[in-house]
Amino acid sequence: MNNRVFCLLLMALGLLQAGCASVKSKIYFANPAQTKVNLPHRNASFVMPTMTELAQTEDSKKMNRDEGGEPILMELPDGTRLKGYLYVFHCKLDQAEKLVLMEFSLTADRIEKLKSGQAVTVIGLSSKGKPVYKITLGLEHL
16 A cells, blocks of 8 residues: 555656756847847856857746846957846747747847946747747946
8 A cells, every 4th residue: 555655656756857858949049140148046157149048937927026036148249248138938839939039139229228237138029919028238337
């Protein structure tokens, strides 16, 4: 009897763990090219442009709050260093939404704002308006 209970308990735990596998979002870090990106909490670094899969870690209901998130560091091709926070929201995308490329880009006007000392927030929304990611950046003062 004890063996059966133990086996049932193991099977239940296995099913729970399978259901809790981390869901990821694909984000294309596009521009500016040759920008270095470091995500210290994920032990990840890469150079743009690149496609990356990031685990969804944030509640999308908290999209308008600037609390939580994880550190993100960037170095632009001209050596300008940026720091901020990355939020990858829990969201379920349908088949059509999955076909749309989720792109992160720092446009020239955003870079100009950053260099003038302003903070910049880039939000990635699905084709149906679901929040997928948010990155808030500012200059890194050494």
